[in-house]
């Protein structure tokens with residue numbers, strides 16, 4: 001079997017790196033100052049640099065199955081995502097946190113099915129999305145899409161339980177962004193506390209909140225007053 005990966009590594013050093021040598025030199029000398037923490041699903045079809053046009057040094061990335069945010073308050077376990085959130089906010093002082101889910105998400109699909117018995121870590125991890133699942137046995141495409149969006153809002157709310165996040169959001173130093181990437185349309189739908197998920201092409205901004213529990217004047221896209229879309 002040809003070692004494609006080795007060839008790619010060699011090509012990076014010989015072809016890609018030379019074109020950005022000075023940028024990397026700067027990022028080494030000056031350190032990294034990313035503006036955003038990007039919490040994305042591990043799905044291979046999400047390419048954060050393509051979506052945002054970001055280059056080296058611009059995104060602090062953490063990815064996991066489902067783009068889930070573990071609870072801040074935990075007395076057990078190791079959570080790389082929780083550590084990344086704390087580091088990005090306290091050490092790097094990011095100004096934005098993006099939670100990016102997507103269509104056809106295997107993690108969201110798995111909320112409605114069984115996971116292999118040996119996948120005990122996965123089964124436990126999926127608990128972080130269960131609240132987003134709707135009470136149906138056989139979810140169709142529309143239910144899955146709504147569940148994906150509900151899960152994103154759920155993670156934004158959990159982010160607000162991190163004291164360092166809440167403080168900065170309330171001080172206006174940090175904004176939270178919920179993104180639902182519609183792979184087949186090549187467009188991110190951004191969460192707006194007033195409008196629900198809006199295609200980026202029609203949005204006024206890259207998404208807002210929820211920064212604090214929001215009282216909705218009307219039911220929009222099935223969202224209830226807590227900011228989490230209503231069940232059923």
Ligand SMILES: [Zn+2]
Pocket residue numbers: 041042043065066067102104105106107108
């Ligand atoms: Zn996914």
